[in-house]
Amino acid sequence: DIQMTQSPSSLSAxxxxxxTITCRASQNINxxxxxxxxxPGKAPxxxxxxxxxxxxxxxxxxxxSGSGTDFTLTISSLLPEDLATYYCQQTYSNPLSAFGPGxxxxxx
Amino acid sequence: EVQLVQSGAELKxxxxxxxxxxxxxxxxxxxxxxxxxRQVPGKGLEWMGIVYPGDSDTRYSPSFQGQVTISTDESISxxxxxxxxxxxxxxxxxxxxxxxxxxxxxxxxxxQGTLVTVSS
Numbered sequence: 001d002i003q004m005t006q007s008p009s010s011l012s013a014x015x016x017x018x019x020t021i022t023c024r025a026s027q028n029i030n031x032x033x034x035x036x037x038x039x040p041g042k043a044p045x046x047x048x049x050x051x052x053x054x055x056x057x058x059x060x061x062x063x064x065s066g067s068g069t070d071f072t073l074t075i076s077s078l079l080p081e082d083l084a085t086y087y088c089q090q091t092y093s094n095p096l097s098a099f100g101p102g103x104x105x106x107x108x
Numbered sequence: 109e110v111q112l113v114q115s116g117a118e119l120k121x122x123x124x125x126x127x128x129x130x131x132x133x134x135x136x137x138x139x140x141x142x143x144x145x146r147q148v149p150g151k152g153l154e155w156m157g158i159v160y161p162g163d164s165d166t167r168y169s170p171s172f173q174g175q176v177t178i179s180t181d182e183s184i185s186x187x188x189x190x191x192x193x194x195x196x197x198x199x200x201x202x203x204x205x206x207x208x209x210x211x212x213x214x215x216x217x218x219x220q221g222t223l224v225t226v227s228s
Contacts (some may be wrong), residue, residue, distance in 0.1 A: 036153075043220060043221055050214075087152065089215070091212055091214065094213050095167050095207075095213075096155075097158070097213070100152075102152040
């Protein structure tokens, strides 16, 4: 099985800050890596797919990078509505898949 | 407009059986994989399994193999997740989601979630 880890597990940042979340796979997954945002009480929402492709309608302050085993989600300038938990997902083992444990983002 | 509408919240007792549903509309139901995701209250997302309605090809995460059954009824564009004997540890929100047909296989449309509570 491919295991996914994320760091940090939570973070607190101020409005306007640049925020970076890291996701690591236990083996090479090329760019079969997606990022989701889940706001409290809501279903997850796709932000980034293929490690770096912004989903239609997602604000450009979100960006993704990486390939192989190490990936990054960046929020260039944090807004209050970015309060959420962020999950990475590998789909290299298609059709099987797995999510990372999540990173909770708080606003200071 | 693609929509996945899930069945309502359930309150069940340990040992009871349950089947929850996810009805798709606005797209060709038989040509997109549908996955199921578990979220225990206050915890993260867990990928459970996935089914291809076109030929009923079904795959499970090792963590859920033998614990649940995923199926579809293409005549009513509906996917199902079922348990034969619920446990308290099955208490969670369950989401269905459609998977994109090609690389890199992301979940782009999600149901609203079904809360399953198992308590004596």
